[in-house]
Amino acid sequence: MTNKVAIDQDFCQAHGRCYALFPDLFEPDDEGRAQVKNDGVVPASSSVDEILAVCPEAAITTV
Template identity: 60%
Template sequence: MPRIAVDHDYCQAHGRCYARFPELFDADDEGRAVLLGGGAVPENVDPEEIVAVCPESAITLV
């Protein structure tokens, strides 16, 4: 099963990840992405779609 990671140095708190995938992301107090569920990608979600939602390329597959 693929996993995702967030590089907080690149995250600019656009909020697209948690707006599009609320089951995978939440926001911290500054609006930056926080992974839920340890970064596991559900079977019904295309991992490339998750990566593509971030305009700063802060989300990667690991």
């Protein structure tokens, strides 16, 4: 199973759920859209399924 994620900027609506709940993995850009930190590598303490489920726009994808 992959342990990296990315953001599809075409779908991100800048709700901020991802970087509020997973600040080690995501951060906002200047417009509040999410971008990955650390090349999108999922921390061992987090589950990929849990991370994908946090985005209501399905903008978080595995890579």
